[in-house]
Amino acid sequence: MPYILSTQAMDGFYGTFYKTTIAMRKQIAAANWKMNGTYQQAESLLNEILQAKIALKPFQEVIFAVPFPYLIMSNSVVANEYHYHISAQNCYHKASGAFTGEVSAEMLRSIGIRYCVIGHSERREYFGEDNALLAGKADLCLKNEITPLFCCGEPLAVRESGNQNQYVADQIEASLFHLNKEDFSRVIIAYEPIWAIGTGKTAAAEQAQEMHSFIRSTLKKKYGEETAAATPILYGGSVKANNAAELFACEDVDGGLVGGASLAADDFIEIVKALKG
Numbered sequence: 412m413p414y415i416l417s418t419q420a421m422d423g424f425y426g427t428f429y430k431t432t433i434a435m436r437k438q439i440a441a442a443n444w445k446m447n448g449t450y451q452q453a454e455s456l457l458n459e460i461l462q463a464k465i466a467l468k469p470f471q472e473v474i475f476a477v478p479f480p481y482l483i484m485s486n487s488v489v490a491n492e493y494h495y496h497i498s499a500q501n502c503y504h505k506a507s508g509a510f511t512g513e514v515s516a517e518m519l520r521s522i523g524i525r526y527c528v529i530g531h532s533e534r535r536e537y538f539g540e541d542n543a544l545l546a547g548k549a550d551l552c553l554k555n556e557i558t559p560l561f562c563c564g565e566p567l568a569v570r571e572s573g574n575q576n577q578y579v580a581d582q583i584e585a586s587l588f589h590l591n592k593e594d595f596s597r598v599i600i601a602y603e604p605i606w607a608i609g610t611g612k613t614a615a616a617e618q619a620q621e622m623h624s625f626i627r628s629t630l631k632k633k634y635g636e637e638t639a640a641a642t643p644i645l646y647g648g649s650v651k652a653n654n655a656a657e658l659f660a661c662e663d664v665d666g667g668l669v670g671g672a673s674l675a676a677d678d679f680i681e682i683v684k685a686l687k688g
């Protein structure tokens with residue numbers, strides 16, 4: 412789990428020795444509220460979670476992906492909280508122009524948003540977003556200094572046919588592997604098997620670990636050991652207060668992207684507390 416951040420040669424009385432800085436890669440509990448709740452409910456939910464004053468380690472983060480109209484309010488609620496960040500749930504794949512009703516990455520940046528979910532399976536399914544279009548979103552996010560929280564994951568039929576690894580690798584390659592190493596190192600991956608989303612049917616911890624380790628090995632082939640070891644890979648799909656600890660304990664699972672259970676303060680607080688640390 413810990414990876415070597417840097418090794419620095421230092422000369423001392425006894426000769427040269429090496430100071431190695433060991434760092435933990437980020438562990439993240441991300442809430443995806445989807446299209447739920449009013450402005451007032453959103454504000455109380457955030458405040459309730461902050462009031463729990465969860466003791467977070469330096470490498471632990473909490474991200475709330477909230478509906479567009481709540482971004483500014485949410486950002487000001489967490490403004491003085493070091494470990495808490497606000498994310499958009501989507502942005503458009505073009506920079507600007509005559510796209511009525513859409514929101515650009517530049518607009519998000521202009522209101523201080525530094526995270527954006529892209530490629531959620533609901534957007535792929537209901538809004539026809541494909542891998543190539545998501546490559547454009549990733550570029551625009553990075554150009555605007557927004558961290559993309561890139562979702563991938565296979566449908567049930569693919570899992571049943573045993574081709575889930577290839578399916579997920581294809582999604583990641585097609586949407587992200589055009590990025591150079593520096594840009595890629597700002598990406599967060601969320602593996603969300605579609606058959607586990609909103610179904611109450613969580614992937615078993617072994618299934619999650621197997622896929623996350625496969626994703627990390629795919630990243631290693633492309634970007635090398637250090638980048639692969641530092642990339643947070645979150646699990647999403649029916650994460651609940653009673654299964655989060657088991658999932659997050661897996662070596663390559665760096666937290667979760669949580670839908671339903673992120674809408675109840677008590678449940679989400681427990682999920683945050685379950686982060687590895």
Ligand code: 13P
Pocket residue numbers: 443531603607608609610611647648649650668669670671672
């Ligand atoms: P659920 O936690 O409700 O299954 O949703 C997962 C999800 O889609 C998070 O993005």
